[in-house]
Amino acid sequence: MSEELFIPTSSDKTEKYRSLIPQIEGLVMDEPDLIANLANVASALKYGMGFFWVGFYLVKSDELVLGPFQGPIACTRIKKGKGVCGTAWEKGEPILVPDVEQFPGHIACSSDSRSEIVLPAFKDGQVHLILDVDSDKLNDFDETDRQYLLKVMGLIESRL
Numbered sequence: 001m002s003e004e005l006f007i008p009t010s011s012d013k014t015e016k017y018r019s020l021i022p023q024i025e026g027l028v029m030d031e032p033d034l035i036a037n038l039a040n041v042a043s044a045l046k047y048g049m050g051f052f053w054v055g056f057y058l059v060k061s062d063e064l065v066l067g068p069f070q071g072p073i074a075c076t077r078i079k080k081g082k083g084v085c086g087t088a089w090e091k092g093e094p095i096l097v098p099d100v101e102q103f104p105g106h107i108a109c110s111s112d113s114r115s116e117i118v119l120p121a122f123k124d125g126q127v128h129l130i131l132d133v134d135s136d137k138l139n140d141f142d143e144t145d146r147q148y149l150l151k152v153m154g155l156i157e158s159r160l
């Protein structure tokens, strides 16, 4: 595996994802350790896509616990059903939040966060971990992000 990330210069979101996905695949396919892979995926998404905050929460008994991330420090534990992450865990589906102030119960780890997308990854039919991506701009995520981040979650799931 190359340990250098090619950072796409295109301003087009789809092109950036198309450049990054094969690189992320290369990163995770050679490495069986989950934390090592999550750490590299967080970095690849942060620097490849220019996200404000990107990180993972891992399901540990009745709560989510902060895992590898890139960006400002964040809250460490989230209960099932709480905030965007806990709701995505409870529902077992991605959640796109165009304006965090309009999401009842949103947990503000950073006051700079304005919009957010959260996706679960499954192991044996259960949510095993959550990807959370935050933006400091309103309405910064759309169906393109959902589609390509689902591919990233598929790559992570294939190594769980």
Ligand code: SME
Pocket (backbone or CB within 6 Å): 053, 074, 075, 078, 082, 083, 084, 085, 086, 105, 106, 107, 108, 109, 110, 113, 116, 132, 134
């Ligand atoms: N906003 C999230 C909490 C995690 S931080 O954004 C990193 C939530 O409402 O679940």
